[in-house]
Amino acid sequence: MNKKFKLNRTNLPLWRGIAIIAGTFSFIICMLVLVNYVQINRVDPVNTGVINSLVDRLNENPNDEQLREQIREMDLLVRKAYFTNQWQIKAGGYLLLFGVIVLAIALHLFYSGKKELPQVFEKDEENIILFREKARKWIVIGGFGIVGITLFFAFLTHKELGNQFTVAASTAKVTAEQVRTQQVAEVVEVIAEVVPEKKNEEVKEIEAEVIVEKAPEKQTLPAKEEVKDAKPIETSTKYTGTYPSKEMMANFPSFRGAGGNGIAYQKNIPNEWDGASGKNILWKQPVPIQAYNSPVIWGNKLFLSGANATSREIYCYERNKGKLLWTVKVEKISGSPAESPEVTPDTGYAASTLTTDGKSVFAIFANGDVISVDMNGEKQWAKNLGVPDNHYGHSSSLLVFEDKLIVQYDQKKSGKVMALSTKSGDEIWSTPRNVRVSWASPVIVQNDGRVEVLLAADPSVASYDAQTGEELWKLDCITGEVGPSVAYQNGIVFALNEYASLVAIKPGENPEILWEAYDYLSDVPSPIAYEDLLFIVTSYGAVACYNAISGEIFWEQEFDAGFYASPILVDGKIYLMDREGVMHIFKAEKEYVSLATSALGEKSDASPAFADGKVYIRGEKNLYCIGK
Incomplete structure (x- = not known):
């Protein structure tokens, strides 16, 4: 002692x-x-x-x-x-x-x-x-x-x-x-490492195996690891099909097209129209409740949703004539909150774009309500995923993979990515995500025998097996409240966010950043990767084309209005809608070549959809069909 x-x-x-x-x-x-x-x-x-x-x-x-x-x-x-x-x-x-x-x-x-x-x-x-x-x-x-x-x-x-x-x-x-009154773009000299220049090729006919022509480079993915705190997952197996399927590519089933990667597979799309004079405007129909989600198409039907603080609705239009076929009111869902969460004017109560597999239509709203209806508007199932713990309500769009509805549910706490059964709404798999709030949407790609769900949210870009939910790889490289989805091409994932950086990622067991840039960043529009090119669109009106392999800038162009809509690549051209409702159409090439500038006649923040030689655009109040 x-x-x-x-x-x-x-x-x-x-x-x-x-x-x-x-x-x-x-x-x-x-x-x-x-x-x-x-x-x-x-x-x-x-x-x-x-x-x-x-x-x-x-x-x-x-x-x-x-x-x-x-x-x-x-x-x-x-x-x-x-x-x-x-x-x-x-x-x-x-x-x-x-x-x-x-x-x-x-x-x-x-x-x-x-x-x-x-x-x-x-x-x-x-x-x-x-x-x-x-x-x-x-x-x-x-x-x-x-x-x-x-x-x-x-x-x-x-x-x-x-x-x-x-x-x-x-x-x-x-x-x-x-100050965007003059063109300020100039072609940047290509560095020695740049891959040989490719000529634009027409998108192959769907009947001629488009998937084979556009198949990505093979990448080595890591062995399976146990996902902590997640439900038991089935053993991952090689995927023997093709994604997106021919049927998906023939339609426009989700935000930014099949798989959500910003690429459409249609042809003979018109470049010129004018909402004021009616030139090439085949029909125009009002949408009952305003929202920011984009059209999705399957066969002869087009789907939208609308919502405000008291009502949530799904709309189905006849695609060729514009007739409103049916409206479904989304109500009396078990677990749905009595009051809608507060949202920002930039998102509203129905920012998430619907998705369809040709048998059912799926919608999700700011309060966490998710619903499935058949192609005739009959309710199949509905549930509430829990009121999102963020300051603008749920905003990520939906995707379908086979019999699974993929939902990116990132929030302040308990973020996750999940797959719900398209038939019953039951949870097939759910993987926790240690991320912050985001409003980016998932992208699904096929890579080395697997189908991967690619997600971006502070602090990481991550990949999950679409069949099992298993986390395949993750790389901490992004910050902020991420709005843009990723882009994918030739085995490279591209991610960015405003006031963070643009990164090109080589996925795999040990993912790595191939290059990083800070010149042009986006807080809303998503990028497009095509062949050896990467196109970045900013909300304040600047567009830049990068060498996707080296990160060098080929050209940059400024426009009079900003952009919230994401660009879509179709038939070798990029369709980009500005916030004033003007569509800027230019070639997807390493030199900027403008093809047309076509005005809708009203403001728009929605991305366009394409089908059967026509363009479908959601304006601030109306839905438009444009064709030759």
């Missing part, structure tokens, strides 16, 4: 010294965070004033290309300032937490050593000791109070800079829209 007491007494100076160092360290971190908050409120950390000054100068001289480039560079600096601040606040918080923990441990051991043996004191000395104990108590309370205040100001710092960053970024975007 005495030996132990002596040892503890011997260590008292050590623990006291550690406590002093840890306390001093924590105090310095606190002061740095507080000073940082004051500095951010006194000095503009993202140079918003500088950007505004450049905007004013550019308004006076809109043809100044050098000034325009300065604004682009300033936008990049704004991004760097934001992410640097994020890192500083996060690092400061961890350092402060570490310092407080060390301080608490050192103080505990120090005072434990001093109380090993009882001591007898005179009354005056006892009063002094009680005073010291009270003083220490208030010092500790005050210290933790300072720590709490510091963390509060750290949050305010992060929020304040985030607001300033958003303002600066928005200013840069608006500036880009204001």
Whole structure:
């Protein structure tokens, strides 16, 4: 006992010294965070004033290309300032937490050593000791109070800079829209590593095995690993079919076409139309409830959904004449919340595009309601997946693989990707995802004998076996609330998000980034990969074509209005709808060649659908059929 007491007494100076160092360290971190908050409120950390000054100068001289480039560079600096601040606040918080923990441990051991043996004191000395104990108590309370205040100001710092960053970024975007009066694209010299130039080839006839012509390069995928916390999964086997199937490719069954990869397989699509004069407008029909989802097509039927805070509906139109065949009201679903969640104006209550397998139509809404109806509008099954824990409701679109309805259900907590039975709605498999909120949609591709579901959400791009839900590979490479879906071509996955980066990923057991770029990023439209080309569309109106192999920019083009709709590749051409309802059609080549600019006559944020030589577009209020 005495030996132990002596040892503890011997260590008292050590623990006291550690406590002093840890306390001093924590105090310095606190002061740095507080000073940082004051500095951010006194000095503009993202140079918003500088950007505004450049905007004013550019308004006076809109043809100044050098000034325009300065604004682009300033936008990049704004991004760097934001992410640097994020890192500083996060690092400061961890350092402060570490310092407080060390301080608490050192103080505990120090005072434990001093109380090993009882001591007898005179009354005056006892009063002094009680005073010291009270003083220490208030010092500790005050210290933790300072720590709490510091963390509060750290949050305010992060929020304040985030607001300033958003303002600066928005200013840069608006500036880009204001000055797009001249073509600024130029062809970039191809580097030596670029693959040989390919000539555009017509998409093969569906009856002539399109899949074989467009088959991706083979990739080695990892051996199966157990998915933690997921339901038991069946043994993965090689997929002997072809995806997407000929039948899917002959139709337009989901958001961005068959498999969700942004490629349509139709031909003889018109380039020119005019909503005002009615040129090439075959029919126009109103949609009862406005929404942002895009048309899907199977056979002679076209499907949409609409929703507001009180109603959710599915619509079926006769594709050739535009007659509204039936409407299904989505109501009285078990587990559905009494009130709809709050959503943002950019998403609404029915942002998710439907999907169909030709036998049933599947829809999902912002509140987590998912429903299946047959092709005649008869309800087959419905369920609620749980109200999404995010700030805009569920927004990811649906896909079908064989008898499975694939749902990407990313949210703040308990995110997952799941497969529901198309016949019953029962869960076939479900795989947990440690990701943050996203509104990106899944993409399904066939690769090396497997069919993979590709998903993107902060912090990772990941692949799952469509048959079993098994996670095949994952790579942490993306940040923010991810909106764009991925693109896939020739064994390479492309992912991006605004204020993050554009990455080209080689999938496999050890996935790796082939190249990374920061020039053009998207927060809404999804990219398209075609042959050795990658097309990026931004919401503020810029479009860029990259070499998909090396990451070099072939061309860049700016337009008068921004884009929310995703581009679709069809018959060697890209159809891109801007927010004013103008379709920009250009060749999918390494040089920018505009084919037509056709106005719908009303605003639109929906991606087009294609079938039988016709284009189908959802406007702000109406549905259009365009043909020759």
